[in-house]
Amino acid sequence: MSGPLSLWPEQASGYGGEIDLFVIAFTVLIAALSAPVFVVIVLFAAKYRRGRPADREHPQDRNVWLEVSWSIIPFFALIGFFVWSTDLFARLYHPPKDALEIDVVARQWMWKFQHPEGQSEINELHVPTGEPVKLVMASQDVIHSLYIPALRLKQDVVPGRYTVLWFNADKPGTYRLACAEFCGTDHSVMGGSFVVQTPAEYARWLQQSTVDRSLAAQGGALFRGRGCSGCHGPASTVKAPPLEGLFGKPVALEGGATIIADEQYIRDSILLPQKQVAAGYPAIMPTFENVLSEEDVLKIVAYIKSLGPGDLTQ
């Protein structure tokens, strides 16, 4: 890691190993497809060099079967690899339901990570081994991209929407994390460490950097402090949609569409309330676009996710 020369990146997950295996197998395929070309060119250049005696009788200048076979056979081989790689890729879109959720906020030029227990850290991400971790990522300004080479993973972080990256790290250690999408002046120093710890170490780390309130609780404070509870609270006289048990449920929208209430929907409802109005409710919610930071929105999202049926009425 520390020497001036290394040739193969470290691996911190089983998925990383699968990517490496794929890359090695694919390299063998492309070597097999290209080596004959190189060999044949050198061979012909030597054998049929101008002025050199050789058998040049009846050279052909077309052969449809040859054309078809050298088009089709490599293509079928490629399709096999296409299926393999698409299968690996599709897994990235299906994070396990029970994954540990960590919020990520990117801005020029730093990374902020918020753990569900309320701990937050900058340019350092601590995660436990043996447990799937799901990162929900937002950008405050331009497009960034969270890149963790040891996991063979990256995902762009796009302003205006949440993107997700999940993984299951299994090898404790300290690895690099970086911003991979060019984001302005200090792009090349927008990096940090990705620290994988055993569950016990992670628990200890959480305790050391303890804070008094969990992320959801901090969100609850904002919910009351910013006046959300004035309309969405139990005592309200304003007709606002109930939020208990909302997360993950389908919501009927004005105009007949239905949407699943995921993180993106809740975020949009706070920042762009006119975008999707719940059916049967007046479109009177004001935007919180310039009031709440991305971190605050993520905290409120965490709070709303934590609300079970009847939580607000107690």
Place this chain on the structure above:
Amino acid sequence: MTALQERPEQADRHDRGLSETDTERQSYLRAGHSLGSWFFTRDHKRIAILYLFAITAFFMIGGAAAALMRLDLLTSAGDLLTNEGYNRAFTIHGVIMVWFFLIPSIPNTFGNFLVPLMIGARDLAFPRLNLLSWYIFVLAGGFTLFVLIAGGVDTGWTFYTPLSSMFSHGNVVLAAVAVFIAGFSSILTGLNFIVTVHKLRCPGMTWDRLPLFVWAIYATSLILVLATPVLSITLVLIAAERLFGLGIFDPKLGGDPLLYQHLFWFYSHPAVYIMVLPALGVVSELVAAAARKPVFGYKFVAGSSIAIAVIGFFVWGHHMFVAGQSMYASAVFSFLSLAVAVPSGIKVYNWAATLYKGHISLDPPFLYGMTFIGLFVVGGLTGLMLAMLAVDVHVHDTYFVVAHFHYIMVGGTVSAFFGALHYWWPKIVGRTYPLVWGRLAAIFIFLGFNLTFFPQFLLGYLGMPRRYHVYAPEFQMLHVLSSAGASLLGLAYLMPLVYLTWSMRYGAPAGDNPWDATGLEWTTPSPPPKHNFDEIPVVDRPPYDYEIEMEGEDG
């Protein structure tokens, strides 16, 4: 080299080729000596020379920016350039090399010079438009230089929003204006070639007798005309958002940043084929001439140019696998990207088959052709690696991508550009250059290129992001290798400048057909007269009609 006798006083040893031959006296090069005869010329050959000067200048400016970056990357700290300075260096490198060197390189110089000669015409269909497109190009280039002097721009050549539209401090609008203007030059040139190929072919020059270079230029022109307007509109939208706060790409204004990426790559992926298709056409010519044999599978090679141009319009989403587009869109784009490999593979296999039982010469044009094939194959196959979704998630936006597209654009296109220069130089200036130096330069380019860019594949897989000038210490050794290779490559690129310039005065007269090749351009004197053909030729035979041996024969 049979035309020595043309020299008026060949016995005079002090003459050393300085004096003009009869052919030269009647050539396009001597048809008017005033500046006006060059700057207001409508001769496609002179316009080609004007382009050659312009793009050589831009190649050097872009190369200087690259040299600055490679020097800075020798150490893992950012000690030569500031963060901002490095960002400006790679932006100017990208903008200049893409729009002011690579895109116009082969079409506007060799396409201009050769298309009329190859199809038996006296000029392009619209000679004035041709000159206008050079002036537009130079105007755009002037804007770019102004951006440089005004302090540069720091968005990368990709101008991703909302960084470019709302956050960058550089001269984004000016740079966009430069590229916007250059786009008109591209469109006019493409239009001119399309009409020329349709309308000005000489009698007997049917579509299945067109040289493969003309097929490639034709396919390229289709892309130029169809894709460039999309880029122009996109740049206008950036300027509108930046200047007037119109919400198109910035989500804070209600826009969508990914919309920009879709529009940009809808142009810029086909633009890759604008850069590489003419190169593929050049190499088909070089291989046939070197082997002195008909190109194997002519129809497949010609058709594959069109296939690449068409499929190239449907793969743009492979630049966005980790940008947040839908998983299903990514899968479709991945599959279509593999489909482009088929026509590209057809070309490479056909070239190899063309060499079979040929009379292969190891002169510089062939060596450049082989350099192209070697580097293009590596670039193309690593492109397949990048089209594989799961691999792209890891190596996207790393040096792996940087290495891949430099293998295609520099290893491929620039090698083919030098191949074309060495093959048609005797036709363009009427003199030959020292072959030994040509061979040496080709070999140095091959070695220097690989030393520069192969380590970058390793860097990318190790996880070195692109556009970083401060990097982790374990990457340093590979960066030092890469910078060493870049020095060799830079010197190798300068070599032809010296001996080709030398040859214009001191080289031996080339004669009409120094390579003993087929093709109408070789039936004209070297250099050709202003109107190319005294009489419009009539074609009565297939292309690449080299004599083939029907019985065993030695030699």
